[in-house]
Amino acid sequence: MLRRGLLAWVSRVVVLLVFLCCAVSVLYMLACTPQGDEEQLGLPRASGPTGKEGFQAALQEWEEQHRDYIGSLKRQIAQLKEELQERSERLKAAQYHPSDAAGLGLEQGPPEKTQADLLAFLRSQVDKAEVHAGVKLATEYAVVPFDSFTLQKVYQLETGLTRHPEEKPVRKDKRDELVEAVESALETLNSPVEGSPNQRPYSASDFIEGIYRTEKDKGTLYELTFKGEQKHEFRRLVLFRPFGPIMKVKQEKLNMANTLINIIVPLAKRVDKFRQFMQNFREMCIQQDGRIHLTVVYFGKEEMNEVKGILENTSKAANFRNFTFIQLNGEFSRGKGLDVGARFWKGSNVLLFFCDVDIYFTSEFLNTCRLNTQPGKKVFYPVLFSQYNPGIIYGHHEAVPPLEQQLVIKKETGFWRDFGFGMTCQYRSDFINIGGFDLDIRGWGGEDVHLYRKYLHSNLIVVRTPVRGLFHLWHEKHCVDELTPEQYKMCMQSKAMNEASHGQLGMLVFRHEIEAHLRKQKQKTSSKKT
Numbered sequence: 290m291l292r293r294g295l296l297a298w299v300s301r302v303v304v305l306l307v308f309l310c311c312a313v314s315v316l317y318m319l320a321c322t323p324q325g326d327e328e329q330l331g332l333p334r335a336s337g338p339t340g341k342e343g344f345q346a347a348l349q350e351w352e353e354q355h356r357d358y359i360g361s362l363k364r365q366i367a368q369l370k371e372e373l374q375e376r377s378e379r380l381k382a383a384q385y386h387p388s389d390a391a392g393l394g395l396e397q398g399p400p401e402k403t404q405a406d407l408l409a410f411l412r413s414q415v416d417k418a419e420v421h422a423g424v425k426l427a428t429e430y431a432v433v434p435f436d437s438f439t440l441q442k443v444y445q446l447e448t449g450l451t452r453h454p455e456e457k458p459v460r461k462d463k464r465d466e467l468v469e470a471v472e473s474a475l476e477t478l479n480s481p482v483e484g485s486p487n488q489r490p491y492s493a494s495d496f497i498e499g500i501y502r503t504e505k506d507k508g509t510l511y512e513l514t515f516k517g518e519q520k521h522e523f524r525r526l527v528l529f530r531p532f533g534p535i536m537k538v539k540q541e542k543l544n545m546a547n548t549l550i551n552i553i554v555p556l557a558k559r560v561d562k563f564r565q566f567m568q569n570f571r572e573m574c575i576q577q578d579g580r581i582h583l584t585v586v587y588f589g590k591e592e593m594n595e596v597k598g599i600l601e602n603t604s605k606a607a608n609f610r611n612f613t614f615i616q617l618n619g620e621f622s623r624g625k626g627l628d629v630g631a632r633f634w635k636g637s638n639v640l641l642f643f644c645d646v647d648i649y650f651t652s653e654f655l656n657t658c659r660l661n662t663q664p665g666k667k668v669f670y671p672v673l674f675s676q677y678n679p680g681i682i683y684g685h686h687e688a689v690p691p692l693e694q695q696l697v698i699k700k701e702t703g704f705w706r707d708f709g710f711g712m713t714c715q716y717r718s719d720f721i722n723i724g725g726f727d728l729d730i731r732g733w734g735g736e737d738v739h740l741y742r743k744y745l746h747s748n749l750i751v752v753r754t755p756v757r758g759l760f761h762l763w764h765e766k767h768c769v770d771e772l773t774p775e776q777y778k779m780c781m782q783s784k785a786m787n788e789a790s791h792g793q794l795g796m797l798v799f800r801h802e803i804e805a806h807l808r809k810q811k812q813k814t815s816s817k818k819t
Contacts, residue, residue, distance in 0.1 A: 410531075411531045411536065414507050414508050414529075414531035414532070415508075415529050415531060415536065415538065417507050418504050418507040418508060418510060418529065418531075419433075419504070419510075419750060420510055420527070420529060420538055422748055422750070423747065423748045423749045423750040423751065425745075425746055425747070425748070426745045426746070428742070428745075429710070429738065429741055429742055429745060431745075432745060432751060432753055433502050433503075433504055434446050434502060434672070434707070434753040434754060434755075435500040435501060435502040435512075435752060435753060435754035436500065436501060436502065436754065436755070437498060437499065437500045437754045437755060437756060437757070438458075438467055438498065438499050438500075438501070439496075439497075439498050439499075440471070440493060440496055441457065442455050442456065442457060442757075443455075443456060443457070443458050443463070443467070444698070444754075444755045444756070444757055445755065446672060446705055446707050446755055453699070453700055454674065454698055454699070454700065454703075454704065454705050454755070455698040455699070455757070466509075466530075467499070467501070469535065470499070470501070470511045470513065470528055470530075470535065471493060471496055471499070471513065473528060473535050473537075474496075474511075474513045474515070474526040474528065475491050475492065475493065475496075477526060477537055477540065478491040478515065478524060478526070478540075479491055488518070489518065491515060491524075495515045495516045496513065496514075496515055497514045497515060497516060497523070498514055498657070499511060499512060499513040499514065500512050500661075500752070500754045502754075507531065507532075508529055508530050508531035508532050509529070509530040510527070510528075510529050511526075511527070511528040511529070511530070511535075512525060512526075512527050512528075513525065513526045513527075513528065514660055517542065517543070517544070519544075519546075520546070521544065521545050521546035522542070522543070522544045522545070522546070523542075523543045523544075523545065523656075523660065524540070524541070524542060524543070525540070525541045525543055525660070526539075526540050526541075527539050527540075527541075543660065545580075545656065545659045545660070546580075547580075548580065548640060548659045549580050549581070549582060549639055549640065550580065550581050550582070550639075550640045550641075550642050550655060550658060550659070550714075551581075551582045551583075551584055551630075551631075551634055551639045551640065551641050551642070551717075552570075552574070552581060552582070552583050552584065552642045552644050553584045553586065553626075553627055553630035553631060553641060553642070553643055553644065554566070554583070554584070554585050554586070554630075554644050554645065554646055555586045555588070555621070555622075555623050555625075555626025555627055555630070555645075556585055556586065556587050556588070556596065556626075556646055557587065557588040557589055557621040558589075558591060558592045559646055560592050560595045560596060560599075562646045562647055562764065563596055563599060563646050564599055565692075565762075566646045566647075566648070567599055567600070567603050569649050569650070570583065570603075571603055571606075571607055571609075573650060573651055573652045573655070574652075574655070575603075575607045575609050576607070577652040578652045578655050580655075581611065581655070582611040582612065582613070582639070583611065583612040583613070584612070584613045584615065584630040584633065584634075585600065585612070585613070585614050585615070586615045586617060586626035586627070586629055586630045587614065587615065587616050587617070588617050588618075588619065588620065588621040588622075588626065589618070589619075589621075590616070593616060597614060600612060600614060613630075613633065615629060615630060615633060617629065622728070622730070622736075623645075623711070623736060623737075624726035624727060624728060624730050624736030624737075624740075625726070625728050627643050627726060627736075628725045628726040628728060631717055631720050631721075631725065632721070632725070634717060638664055638716055638717055638718045639716070639717050640658070640659065640662055640714060640715075640716055640717075641714065641715055641716065641717055641720060642655075642658055642712075642713075642714050643711065643712060643713050643714075644712060645711060645712070645761075647761060647762045647764050648673070648712060648759065648760070648761060648762070649692070649696065649759075649760040649761075649762055650758055650759050650760070651758035651759075652758075653757075653758045654671075654756055654758030654759050657669075657671070657756055657758065658671075658714040659714075661714065661752045661754075662714045662715060662716060662752075663716075664716040664718050664719060665716075665718070665719065665749075666749065666750060667749060667750040667751075667752055668713065668714070668715040668716075668719060668744050668749055668750075668751055668752070669713065669714040669715065669752045670710055670712075670713050670741060670744075670751055670752065670753045671712060671713075671714070671753075671754060671755070671756040671759050672705050672706060672707050672709075672753065672754060672755040672756070673705075673706050673709070673712055673755075673756065673759040673760060673761050674696075674698050674703050674704070674705060674706070674755070674757075674759065674760050674761070675703050675704055675705075675706040675709075675760075675761040675763075675786070675787065676695065676696070676702065676703045676760060676761060676762055676763045677701075677702060677703050677704075677763060677787065677788065677789045677790065677793070678763050678787065678788050678789055679695055679763060681788060681789045681793055681797070682695075682701065682702060682789065682793070683695075692762075696760050698757060700790060701790060701793070703760075704786065704790075705755050706761055707755075708782075708783075708786075709737070709761075709783075710737040710738055710740075710741040711737040712759065713737075713740075713741075715744075719749065723740070723743045723744060723747060724743060725740075726739070726740055727739045727740075735775070735776060735779070763787060766780065766783060766784040766787065768780035768781055768784060
């Protein structure tokens with residue numbers, strides 16, 4: 290009995306052990322058998338990470354690969370930028386120093402040949418433009434005038450219907466263009482190559498004014514003036530943009546401390562206007578500038594003593610002796626008066642400013658006159674701002690404001706007198722060499738245009754630009770019958786232009802209609818109330 294039970298127990302244990310061995314064998318086979326690709330993606334190995342962890346690991350690996358690729362691209366871009374910057378600097382150096390162009394390897398291979406051709410083209414643009422010498426022009430309408438500017442304003446001739454004679458540069462391209470020109474000039478002034486070891490650094494506050502003009506088929510010429518290191522000393526940079534990188538043409542140090550201006554004024558009667566002129570002269574020329582000689586050429590003897598008395602009183606009050614009074618007989622001729630005054634000077638070559646008695650100018654304009662003239666090279670024909678009739682402009686005011694408050698450059702107060710060529714700065718030697726005025730012209734107008742055309746037909750550079758410190762004061766014009774038909778037409782055109790703007794003249798022409806409209810509106814308002 291005992292033996293039979295022991296055998297049964299042993300048999301059960303054996304069966305159980307066999308079952309366990311089979312189970313272990315099956316599990317071992319499942320764990321060690323190689324799995325296909327789909328099984329590996331769907332079921333991670335028993336000893337590996339879970340499915341979520343596997344995906345995270347794969348994503349991290351891909352992210353590292355992309356990071357390495359982006360880093361490689363950035364390194365390549367940085368290398369290309371360095372090469373491009375180096376190439377640009379070498380090209381710019383070649384523009385300033387043509388002899389160094391060989392260092393660029395411009396003659397080696399087609400790309401370098403293209404750069405050499407480009408550089409040669411840019412320099413030919415400078416040579417073609419009116420930079421180093423004047424260009425002979427057929428008429429006064431062919432000249433390309435300059436516009437002038439400061440850091441805040443642009444003074445322009447071509448206003449059209451929307452632009453103003455004085456305005457802030459609204460268009461971004463124009464604003465950026467002028468800012469780039471000033472910054473380029475400052476960079477040149479502060480360059481260790483251009484400056485002296487003890488030179489102070491230049492900044493935008495040293496910029497006085499600039500003039501620029503664009504010749505459509507060549508480029509833009511800039512002439513920028515900065516304060517110098519001493520009084521009456523200036524620094525000028527001439528830059529040119531040949532529809533490409535801006536190029537330095539030349540740099541000058543200009544000392545105007547000893548540059549005397551002989552202001553020549555032809556006159557007949559008009560004592561009150563001369564008294565007003567001398568008030569302005571005393572303040573701007575005697576008190577502020579101090580480098581002026583005045584020549585008054587007087588026609589006839591009527592009211593001559595009053596004019597001489599004004600001169601003598603000014604001389605005594607301001608201790609001023611630098612004036613000349615010339616008396617001529619015969620009828621008034623502006624051209625003859627200016628010609629006689631210019632030739633009367635017996636000193637060294639002097640800068641002449643032909644001026645009328647109804648002109649107001651500032652001391653800043655006198656320096657502009659000096660800076661834009663050069664004997665044998667340049668004459669200056671500023672475009673002055675002509676004042677409208679104050680009686681019309683300020684007709685709706687209780688009183689006309691003082692003169693200094695009237696001299697504001699706006700559409701409503703005046704216009705750029707771009708058809709006038711009477712106010713001009715030129716050296717006496719140039720005036721004599723060109724032949725002076727045509728003395729056969731009598732009376733009003735014509736002599737200034739004739740002289741202007743002479744300069745245009747010469748090789749001198751004619752600088753034509755609006756200036757902010759030169760004003761033509763309004764006065765009533767009388768066009769006499771003795772004038773020739775052409776002179777009378779010019780006189781009447783000038784008279785019409787001087788009165789008021791188009792809008793203001795329109796209000797005067799249609800004032801009866803406007804008054805009738807206002808009466809009707811008043812009647813309607815009254816009827817509604819009743």
